[in-house]
Amino acid sequence: MTSEALAHVSAFGSPLVALIAGVFGVTFSWRSWQTARNKLKLDLFEKRYRVYLAIKSHVDRAIRDSAISADDVLQYLSIVEEARWLFSDEMFDYLGKDLGAAISTVSRITDEMSDLAGRGPEWRRLASERRNSKHQLFKQQELLRVKMDPYLRLYH
Template sequence: MVEIHWTAYVTALTVPVLALVGATIAYRQWRTAQNKLKLDLFDKRMHVYQAVRDALGYIGSHGAIGSEQQIAYLSGIQAAKWLFGPEVDMYLSETLWHKIVDLELHQTMVYEGRNDHPERSKHVQLKAETLKWLIAQYSVLDKKCAKYMILGH
């Protein structure tokens, strides 16, 4: 009977063990890259989300929005069409933006118009309604963005 030396067993097992170690390392690197991608997307989405919250916060505290804040809002949501789905992009670039423009119109008509102008009271009422609607958008924004902002592992 031929006796096989223990080094033959070690030699035979070395290649499969090294292949298994290499496959494990490759898998871990792939998972790390996937998690990095999720984090990068989260950071970019958070930038858009925060730009909207900043605009809503400014509106809530000042009752109006200036041109500087409007520019910050528009530049902040610019990447939304690629980072979020079409529903969120449409909400930010059309629905919410149109209400911001409406608020500015009512603001202008209330403060730059004559006090005795018959349209003034209408614009005061419309401005109040628009402000209420905009302030209520915090929760709507959270609901629309929630599925994109989860980092689940």
């Protein structure tokens, strides 16, 4: 190769190599950013799903069991407090106020029923009230699924 040809190759070759290296660098950086972003989405999903399962478990127990205690309600409220940072304010209010009140009502009625000695008229009234409260909680299960749905999706 002549010196003139070498001059042309080095004049055009060096910028071309730099351009190719730059494209690879940008591509690698972009893919790293995408991976980190997807990892963040997955971490957030896993935390939200864990909270959802815990809340659903408490709702199911309040519907199914006759003995939901005040400790169960406090544990539920602790889970809801964790949800404050994972969900919107609207969802936090729903979990704490609406759903929490319904679970608390079942717990309160259960406590009042256990304080009564027999199965008199007051006990039957409370049993009916508890049945209605559990029915309302049963309806809340579907609403919970609907409200949680946007938070429990992975979009990449």
